[in-house]
Amino acid sequence: MRLLLAEDDPMIGQSIRDGLQLDGFVVDWVQDGEQAKQALFNMSGEYALLLLDLGLPRLAGLELLTLLRKSGNTIPVLILTARDALSERIAGLNSGADDYLVKPFALEELVARIHALIRRSAGRGSSDIEYGALRINPLSHEVWLRDALIDLSAREFALLHALMEQPGAVLSRPQLEERLYGWGQEVASNAIDVHLHNLRRKLGADIIFNVRGVGFKVVKP
Secondary structure, three states, X not given: OEEEEEOOOHHHHHXXXXXXXXXXXXXXXXXXXHHHHHHHHHHHHHOOEEEEOOOOOOOOHHHHHHHHHHOOOOOOEEEEEOOOOHHHHHHHHHXXXXXXXXXXXXXXXXXXXXXXXXXHHOOOOOOOEEEOOEEEEOOOOEEEEOOEEEOXXXXXXXXXXXXXXXXXOOEOHHHHHHHHOOOXXXXXXXXXXXXXXXXXXXXXXXXXXXXXXXEEEEOOO
């Protein structure tokens, strides 16, 4: 899953980004509100969630959130801030935030809240995503096919997860690259092909279908 982190403190931002990347997330990090605005309005459909600090320079977090909701953007928003007054929390939630986490916090709690918000936005009550005999769990990074546990690399899991978020929907190669790689990460020209090949080898050749000239989709096993 690809997240946008808007945090102006370099140490906090790097710590959050590095921790979430180790947990399998792709994280784009911006350090002011205007950069966050540009990222959201240019490619909001590619982000699963926004992690938003309130005290951003150039454009405050609450102002950005208000603009976002007025534009009709429904991306889940988790506010991360040191402001723990009740009035601040109420203001954030009333402006359109979906959750609120006060600094300092444990990375494990942040990860759990991210998964909960994404699960809620997708209308799922469970962490598991199922499609026929194929089941994945984004929290544990586990995959089962006909109740057999399948071992996947982090990139293979991320690719399968992207395809399973909307089972049967076709995702183009650029869309898959956007889900798997963040800003500044070098992407080999055949990277997606290599991961697809490995997934087909492990899950079966017929599970991922190539819609010629369009993209790829998961076929119900």
